Amino acid sequence: MKKLNRKIASSAIIAALYVVITLLMAPLSFGVIQLRLSELFNHLAAFNRRYILAVTMGVLIVNIFSPLGPIDMLFGTLGTLIGTTLTYVLAHKITNLFFKFMIATLCQMPGMFLVALEMHIYAKLPIFPTYWILALGEIASMLIGAVIVYLLSKKINFYE
Secondary structure (H helix, E strand, C coil): CHHHHHHHHHHHHHHHHHHHHHHHCHHHHCCCCCCCHHHHHHHHHHCCCHHHHHHHHHHHHHHHHCCCCHHHHHHHHHHHHHHHHHHHHHHCCCCCHHHHHHHHHHHCHHHHHHHHHHHHHHHCCCHHHHHHHHHHHHHHHHHHHHHHHHHHHCCCCCCC
């Protein structure tokens, strides 16, 4: 029971950290040009599947505050669920951290397409230019996040 409680608590902490970091950086967290440093938590799905739900819940909660409202809660959360699930499926058995992080980064790209589609529907923005701008911001966030998660992985066992 202690182990289960610890897993639930650590997942709740990840979701809460996602929300706090995103809201602290709100001007960069919403819109076409995004640099959501909280996206670093997507890398955790490469270590353990429980982080899929933790990060997805964080996205769902923080997107309540999105200027796009319920549509962002739907598309953004679905994109994260897809990206983190793909990350887990493709990367959880890989031991090389560089490849783990690269896979996690690339797995977020389908989610960026969903966000671009959302912005096309809501704000009539062109899908493909919007996608590329979002994808570049996501890649930057994930690369910065890879460095942070790598450094943290020296002290924290994300596999547990």
